[in-house]
Amino acid sequence: MQETKPQAVSRATDEELLALGRDVLTIEAEAVVALAGRLDGSFVAATRMILGATGRVIVTGVGKSGHIGRKLAATFASTGTPAYFVHAAEAAHGDLGMITAADVVIALSNSGTTAEVLTIAPLIKRHGARLIAITGNPSSALAKLADVHLDATIEREACPLNLAPTASTTAALALGDALAVALLDARGFGPDDFARSHPGGALGRRLLTRVSDVMRTGERIPRVAESASFAEALLEVTRGGMGMTAIVTPDNHAIGIFTDGDLRRLLGAQTDFRGLAVAEVMHRNPRSIAPDALAAEAAATMERARINQILVVDESGLLVGALNTHDLMDAKVI
CATH class of the missing domain: 3.10.580.10 (CBS-domain)
Structure with a gap:
């Protein structure tokens, strides 16, 4: 029977733990603020592209970007833009059939070189669907393949090793949220519409109960x-x-x-x-x-x-x- 290796005991003081937590929040907040300064015509083009589509928004990605993609698809769907998430690896094994020429695909990859996403990107274009890429590398292969690229570049990750996706996933999430809210406003999506998308729980009760x-x-x-x-x-x-x-x-x-x-x-x-x-x-x-x-x-x-x-x-x-x-x-x- 394999023995479980005991976890290392932290030698950090309470003050050091607090300092690290504050650093993470500061780094991620600065990453989001920097996005606002870089927002340009590409954001408008992406919004117009989705507004003009007759199909749905499909969000794709893998790993941490996939988790962010699932959340963004849920946000789009609940704010008036029909959307769903397709895992990029599953898309390469049959789920591409869910995507039609009328759809807009939003692909997330911080590096812009994720193999699973790059495998399906040309096929998405061949299907006739439009492609929006959210990456942290405007010179990446995915950014160049996309019809519209949204720049989610960050200075560094909040992880002390500068490895774990932290600030990069926060930036992608914030950028996707900005897109969803812009679409909400452009569609004239109001409280009654929101209530119909949220009939359950306290939110639904507040918005629906007369x-x-x-x-x-x-x-x-x-x-x-x-x-x-x-x-x-x-x-x-x-x-x-x-x-x-x-x-x-x-x-x-x-x-x-x-x-x-x-x-x-x-x-x-x-x-x-x-x-x-x-x-x-x-x-x-x-x-x-x-x-x-x-x-x-x-x-x-x-x-x-x-x-x-x-x-x-x-x-x-x-x-x-x-x-x-x-x-x-x-x-x-x-």
Whole structure:
């Protein structure tokens, strides 16, 4: 049985480890900043090429560049540019059949000499597809084969040995992200489009959930008439369990709100409640929101106003619902 060789124990001090971590972040940040200064007409040409394509974007690469390529394909696809990743080695063994003349291929290789990518690059061109290369070597074979070359040159890797792909993969990722965002803006891809691409998880809930999906309706809305007594309003606040009651006209128009916070302030003022009408102590013209507004918008409105409840009214001012922070939390909007 082969013995496992014990790992070497680090002799670095805490300060040295922190210094190394900071160096890595600084080197990678500088590599990305340098890209901005070199961005030129090639970036515009690549964007126009993809916008004009009738097919999809196919991203390819191997090794660490392949991992970056997978992420970029996912970013393109989720921001309005249909895309997928094809591993360059698999492409040479049949997956080239996934690429059509209508497609644009983005090939990633820091050296620009990756054998697997260079093997398929001429075949991609022969298929009639357009080729965009992202490399760190503008004089490389891949850069020269490409219809458009995007320069991702770095001064050095963040690895102390200057060997492990670190700053180079960060630069390629940032450049691909810049391309995806430029395409997003050029296509007019908006929040609703983004929501349709992200229906799951917290992001989808925030972008898709409407007030009408989470508001309380019908008998679950605490409400009293404007002629109601203070005592009747308190009973309705208790019954509704929302910490408030709406005050409405006979035809159900919302004209006011009375909350448990209002009650605490009245108690502190030692008000005589005998014979008191709720219309005397309610907040007139209460904050409200439309039922078709995003639930996230309701949450933002409540946060800005520092309130825990909000009424939902239609275009004519009719009370159609109500919600509080607990409703938004239950729906996982906040």
